[in-house]
Amino acid sequence: MKFLRFGPGDEHVLKCQEARKNLSELLEETPLLTPDLLHHIQRHLEACPPCGAFMDTLKATVRTLQSMPSQQVPESLRRALRSPPNDGR
Numbered sequence: 001m002k003f004l005r006f007g008p009g010d011e012h013v014l015k016c017q018e019a020r021k022n023l024s025e026l027l028e029e030t031p032l033l034t035p036d037l038l039h040h041i042q043r044h045l046e047a048c049p050p051c052g053a054f055m056d057t058l059k060a061t062v063r064t065l066q067s068m069p070s071q072q073v074p075e076s077l078r079r080a081l082r083s084p085p086n087d088g089r
């Protein structure tokens with residue numbers, strides 16, 4: 001009886017921890033991940049319901065943050081952004 005052997009491509013099967021570590025990158029417009037890794041993470045999400053649910057939560061959180069009014073920006077930060085750059089020559 002033969003043992004099941006993983007092909008070379010399967011060595012990259014991600015663990016949940018590794019997948020979740022990179023989930024936030026998936027939400028970026030330009031993910032800093034290789035297309036190969038992106039593909040594996042997406043595959044993992046499809047195959048792993050807990051991670052899929054985690055991704056949904058993450059997406060919802062990001063959407064909430066983006067929909068927050070800009071008044072939530074601290075006054076000190078807004079003042080810093082508004083003050084002209086100090087290179088007046």
Ligand SMILES: [Zn+2]
Pocket residue numbers: 015016017019044048050051
């Ligand atoms: Zn998982």
